[in-house]
Amino acid sequence: MPVAASWKSAVVREPPLRDPSLCVSPAGRQSEGTPALAAHDVPAPAGSLYAHEPFTVLKLQGPALRAGPSPYNTPDDVDRLLDGLAAFL
Numbered sequence: 001m002p003v004a005a006s007w008k009s010a011v012v013r014e015p016p017l018r019d020p021s022l023c024v025s026p027a028g029r030q031s032e033g034t035p036a037l038a039a040h041d042v043p044a045p046a047g048s049l050y051a052h053e054p055f056t057v058l059k060l061q062g063p064a065l066r067a068g069p070s071p072y073n074t075p076d077d078v079d080r081l082l083d084g085l086a087a088f089l
Helices: 032-038 054-059 074-089
Strands: 023-024 065-067
Touching: 023 032, 054 074
Parallel strands: none
Antiparallel strands: 023 065
16 A cells, blocks of 8 residues: 655554554544544544554644554454555545
């Protein structure tokens, strides 16, 4: 999936064994992300929530869509996330 040139990315060093977080904040569309992913049965709240460090490092304005895959997610869960992101973005 191509990433828009205006997007920022950062790696924040955290203690080992933490789950990764994906924060997406497309300009002007932040409020659309959660409902768009919910339509694909993907819970992805908007806000910094438990991803405070990346949210701060990226200097995101307004809510950011956050998804945090975990070891207990199935391949189907990941496919739904990717399909939902592709449809939304």
